[in-house]
Amino acid sequence: MKRKLVIISILFMLGFFLLFRISPTDMKSPSLTVKKFATIPVLHNGRIKPLDSVARNTLILIQGKQTIKLNNIKISAIEWLLTVLTQSEKADDYPVFLINNPEVKMLLGIFDLQKKTVSFNDLVPHFETISNQTNSIHKIDKQLRSPYQKEVINLYDRIMLYHRLKNSYFIEGTHSFSKNLLSFEKKIQEMRQFIKETNHQFDTLSEEQKKKIASIDTTVQQYNYIDEMSIIKPLPPLENILSQDWNSMGFGVTEYIPTYNFHPLIQLYTLTFDANVHNQPKIFNQSIDRILAFHQSRSPRIINLAKAEVLFNEAQFFFKSIVLYLLVFLLLCVSWLRWPTPLIKAALFLLIFSFGIHSLGLIFRIVLQGRPPVTNLYSSAIFIGWITVGLGIILEKFYKNRIGIFISSILGFTTLIIAHHLSLSGDTLEMMQAVLDSNFWLSTHVVTVTIGYSSTFVAGFIGLFYVFRGLLSSSLTQAQQKDLYRMAYGIVCFSLLFSFIGTVLGGIWADQSWGRFWGWDPKENGALLIVIWNAIILHARLSGLIRARGFMLCAIFGNNLTSFSWFGVNMLGVGLHSYGFMDKALFWLLLFILSQLTAIGLGLIPKKYWRSELIK
Amino acid sequence: MLKTTLFCLICFLIIIFWGTLSQVHLGIYLTQKKFFQSFFIFWEIIPGFNIPIFPGGTLIGIILFINLFTVIFINKLYTLKKLGLLTIHLGVMTFLLGGGLTSFFGIESQLSIEEGETKNYSEDIRKIELAIIDRANPDYDQVISIPQSILKKQNVISHPQIPFELIIKSYLPNAKLTTNSSNKTQVNLPHVTKGIGTEIYVNPNSVFTQDNLVNLVTVFVEIVSQGTSLGTWLLSRAIEKPQTLVFHDNEFDLILRPVRYYTPYSLTLKDFNHDIYPGTDIPKNFSSLVHLNDQEKQEMRDVLIYMNHPLRYRGKTYYQASFGKNDTLSILQVVQNPAWLFPYLACFLVAAGLIFQFLSYLIHFSKKNSR
Numbered sequence: 001m002k003r004k005l006v007i008i009s010i011l012f013m014l015g016f017f018l019l020f021r022i023s024p025t026d027m028k029s030p031s032l033t034v035k036k037f038a039t040i041p042v043l044h045n046g047r048i049k050p051l052d053s054v055a056r057n058t059l060i061l062i063q064g065k066q067t068i069k070l071n072n073i074k075i076s077a078i079e080w081l082l083t084v085l086t087q088s089e090k091a092d093d094y095p096v097f098l099i100n101n102p103e104v105k106m107l108l109g110i111f112d113l114q115k116k117t118v119s120f121n122d123l124v125p126h127f128e129t130i131s132n133q134t135n136s137i138h139k140i141d142k143q144l145r146s147p148y149q150k151e152v153i154n155l156y157d158r159i160m161l162y163h164r165l166k167n168s169y170f171i172e173g174t175h176s177f178s179k180n181l182l183s184f185e186k187k188i189q190e191m192r193q194f195i196k197e198t199n200h201q202f203d204t205l206s207e208e209q210k211k212k213i214a215s216i217d218t219t220v221q222q223y224n225y226i227d228e229m230s231i232i233k234p235l236p237p238l239e240n241i242l243s244q245d246w247n248s249m250g251f252g253v254t255e256y257i258p259t260y261n262f263h264p265l266i267q268l269y270t271l272t273f274d275a276n277v278h279n280q281p282k283i284f285n286q287s288i289d290r291i292l293a294f295h296q297s298r299s300p301r302i303i304n305l306a307k308a309e310v311l312f313n314e315a316q317f318f319f320k321s322i323v324l325y326l327l328v329f330l331l332l333c334v335s336w337l338r339w340p341t342p343l344i345k346a347a348l349f350l351l352i353f354s355f356g357i358h359s360l361g362l363i364f365r366i367v368l369q370g371r372p373p374v375t376n377l378y379s380s381a382i383f384i385g386w387i388t389v390g391l392g393i394i395l396e397k398f399y400k401n402r403i404g405i406f407i408s409s410i411l412g413f414t415t416l417i418i419a420h421h422l423s424l425s426g427d428t429l430e431m432m433q434a435v436l437d438s439n440f441w442l443s444t445h446v447v448t449v450t451i452g453y454s455s456t457f458v459a460g461f462i463g464l465f466y467v468f469r470g471l472l473s474s475s476l477t478q479a480q481q482k483d484l485y486r487m488a489y490g491i492v493c494f495s496l497l498f499s500f501i502g503t504v505l506g507g508i509w510a511d512q513s514w515g516r517f518w519g520w521d522p523k524e525n526g527a528l529l530i531v532i533w534n535a536i537i538l539h540a541r542l543s544g545l546i547r548a549r550g551f552m553l554c555a556i557f558g559n560n561l562t563s564f565s566w567f568g569v570n571m572l573g574v575g576l577h578s579y580g581f582m583d584k585a586l587f588w589l590l591l592f593i594l595s596q597l598t599a600i601g602l603g604l605i606p607k608k609y610w611r612s613e614l615i616k
Numbered sequence: 617m618l619k620t621t622l623f624c625l626i627c628f629l630i631i632i633f634w635g636t637l638s639q640v641h642l643g644i645y646l647t648q649k650k651f652f653q654s655f656f657i658f659w660e661i662i663p664g665f666n667i668p669i670f671p672g673g674t675l676i677g678i679i680l681f682i683n684l685f686t687v688i689f690i691n692k693l694y695t696l697k698k699l700g701l702l703t704i705h706l707g708v709m710t711f712l713l714g715g716g717l718t719s720f721f722g723i724e725s726q727l728s729i730e731e732g733e734t735k736n737y738s739e740d741i742r743k744i745e746l747a748i749i750d751r752a753n754p755d756y757d758q759v760i761s762i763p764q765s766i767l768k769k770q771n772v773i774s775h776p777q778i779p780f781e782l783i784i785k786s787y788l789p790n791a792k793l794t795t796n797s798s799n800k801t802q803v804n805l806p807h808v809t810k811g812i813g814t815e816i817y818v819n820p821n822s823v824f825t826q827d828n829l830v831n832l833v834t835v836f837v838e839i840v841s842q843g844t845s846l847g848t849w850l851l852s853r854a855i856e857k858p859q860t861l862v863f864h865d866n867e868f869d870l871i872l873r874p875v876r877y878y879t880p881y882s883l884t885l886k887d888f889n890h891d892i893y894p895g896t897d898i899p900k901n902f903s904s905l906v907h908l909n910d911q912e913k914q915e916m917r918d919v920l921i922y923m924n925h926p927l928r929y930r931g932k933t934y935y936q937a938s939f940g941k942n943d944t945l946s947i948l949q950v951v952q953n954p955a956w957l958f959p960y961l962a963c964f965l966v967a968a969g970l971i972f973q974f975l976s977y978l979i980h981f982s983k984k985n986s987r
Contacts, residue, residue, distance in 0.1 A: 493977060504959075513924040515934075529629060
């Protein structure tokens with residue numbers, strides 16, 4: 001008994017240690033004031049979000065990671081953003097542009113294969129080459145571009161994104177933001193005076209006076225340019241609190257011309273930026289407090305959501321779950337060799353614990369977005385993982401044979417890894433396309449169909465377990481085989497129910513909004529394939545065509561159909577924004593399908609060669 | 617019996633999988649025709665020579681329907697104990713029936729309408745008709761339209777309401793029209809003597825299969841009255857203006873246009889709106905404000921058609937499908953499906969049966985477990 005307790009407590013300590021230790025954003029997190037800066041809400045990509053999310057999303061797009069490593073010092077995304085906005089010369093030296101493609105490296109004259117990232121300044125001499133290449137590649141149809149061409153386009157887009165980010169508040173290279181604003185104000189006032197004095201007679205102006213007017217024009221143009229370039233809109237409308245018509249800094253500054261008034265946030269931002277440049281933490285702190293206070297008084301809800309999102313970003317629930325699921329899996333593997341009872345108990349505890357963290361992340365997302373759990377491919381991966389782990393825990397509760405834990409840990413781990421890769425294409429809380437904008441159907445159709453996907457995977461993994469354990473070890477007893485068969489049968493029935501209802505609900509949605517129930521769209525067909533396959537398995541069993549082993553092999557084949565309709569149909573050119581990932585995903589999809597077919601092939605090896613004795 | 621069911625299900629699986637993959641090249645519309653709404657899937661070994669290589673969706677659907685019907689009696693599914701199974705199978709049969717009826721009686725067309733424009737018809741942009749418009753009566757135009765299937769046969773066409781005969785001298789399923797003589801590859805095409813076609817060079821083109829490309833059907837028509845030729849006209853999808861033929865002081869307009877489905881009411885597009893999420897290109901909403909004018913039923917009202925909210929009126933459903941011309945043109949998809957209720961009934965039956973079945977399995981299972 002004592003030994004058990006010791007092992008369990010050790011594991012728990014390990015779990016907690018992992019939770020607080022390992023996280024992509026290092027725990028030596030940025031100073032408190034930068035954290036406050038991170039919570040300022042702005043409008044970015046159609047959604048109001050904290051600057052922290054802007055920084056992370058943009059950095060992920062440019063670099064594929066949320067932090068920068070510079071001479072062994074870690075720089076957080078928000079610190080990077082602050083530097084980009086206020087001291088762009090410094091930021092231009094940060095090696096943030098990830099270059100993976102060896103041919104692109106060659107184009108940039110990088111022959112050091114170890115070097116993976118380059119800075120903006122490194123790229124400057126190659127701009128002409130890159131933009132020339134981009135121009136000619138744009139003439140080629142998207143589907144026909146080679147991997148190299150896609151990478152060049154991608155690099156060009158990332159350079160543009162970085163450039164636009166730099167010019168999102170003030171023109172890059174500004175050293176004193178307050179002075180810049182003051183001179184704008186002064187020039188406009190001068191012009192006013194001017195026109196009064198000269199009585200609208202431009203021709204009578206002296207040469208010098210004319211030049212002055214021209215210089216005003218360039219100042220105004222500068223801010224118009226900022227308005228055009230900026231990807232961040234930090235200025236909320238003053239009257240209508242619910243309105244999404246936030247404005248860019250450039251627009252806000254030029255609004256001075258008709259109104260002789262600045263939006264209250266403009267001056268606060270200049271103070272903040274100047275304080276950061278001149279390293280005055282006190283002023284920096286104070287002016288951020290005033291920005292937050294402004295938002296607080298305008299709409300407390302926006303501030304609360306922004307704070308919650310920063311918390312969500314920092315907590316990294318899903319990343320922690322990945323680590324924990326992996327740990328569960330390892331524990332289970334060890335338990336087959338030594339100390340079975342305490343280790344299994346520990347694994348189950350740890351599994352439930354990580355399922356809790358996974359759930360917490362899921363709930364956080366639902367609340368932040370105000371949407372059902374599945375809104376895009378990324379969240380479907382998170383949700384499929386969650387359901388499979390849940391089903392595994394339920395199976396474990398009934399059968400107590402470790403298989404539930406085993407399957408949960410593998411599926412939880414894999415789906416979250418997939419989700420992690422999907423998250424690299426940008427904002428995972430992105431806005432919904434017009435067609436999908438219906439919470440009712442999202443929560444009924446999409447959720448049910450995704451549950452159908454998940455359960456088919458669970459059944460398939462039970463099949464895999466059966467094949468490998470039975471074939472390679474003599475430990476699969478007949479009682480266990482019966483249990484596995486019953487588990488798989490139950491899950492396939494469950495899966496038929498959910499995939500059918502989910503598919504049909506999709507049809508009803510289509511009929512309600514487009515007047516037709518079925519349109520033979522690839523995604524619809526994919527879901528139908530799963531329904532039909534589950535029906536086939538059940539009927540084949542009924543007719544005596546397949547028994548325990550055949551049932552398991554059919555369940556494994558279900559993995560292929562599900563992965564095809566989950567991912568495969570998106571690769572048929574139906575259009576998914578991130579081509580880069582999808583190319584790689586195609587490779588993994590094919591590999592997965594191949595592996596499943598191999599497993600089925602192995603399962604067909606005659607019974608006498610199996611190390612365990614099979615039931616009929 | 618069960619083996620037949622399995623056979624049908626496996627065939628369906630193959631057809632759907634195969635069909636989905638071929639959508640990449642054929643597009644959704646043609647795939648539907650070739651795989652799902654056909655008796656056999658054909659393979660073109662050499663151009664013009666097709667052999668059936670696999671049963672198509674319609675055939676399998678019919679076999680499965682008969683199979684399910686007989687299964688109900690052979691396996692005595694009508695006993696109380698098998699109530700769940702009976703409901704599921706009846707539901708699947710309803711699905712098949714609904715699907716069959718839809719593919720026979722369902723009509724899909726498009727209404728593309730500009731702001732301020734009024735229309736009382738929708739068009740099927742995949743099918744064409746040759747319209748002969750008699751403008752003799754000042755109050756109304758009399759329209760005779762000849763469907764594509766007749767034009768294809770390249771025969772002599774006569775109609776009691778047309779005072780002349782038409783000879784379809786050549787029918788091209790797709791062609792490129794140009795006024796530049798240097799591009800011509802004239803191969804044995806009839807000589808055009810009348811209309812705008814005299815200045816146009818025609819190059820036959822291979823048929824497009826992509827969903828977003830329109831085949832420019834082109835025909836050469838000779839008009840004949842009592843044995844004397846009145847000339848040969850060139851009609852094409854690419855020529856959007858009607859060409860006029862004067863016959864005994866009466867004017868007839870000839871035009872090759874998408875097949876029209878007239879409605880006893882008209883729709884006027886008052887305003888089209890295209891909203892995006894601020895600071896992005898992601899569409900937030902498309903909406904068309906339409907005025908419905910039905911003199912027959914005295915129904916005149918404004919309707920807003922937008923995402924997930926179509927207009928349903930007199931058996932037709934209008935939904936927002938696309939837009940163009942700098943957001944002044946709205947394209948509404950028009951669906952007419954008399955069998956629209958079938959899937960609802962079917963899914964109610966199947967879902968009820970499945971839930972019944974699954975719950976009884978669960979109860980059975982937990983009883984066994986507690987023992």
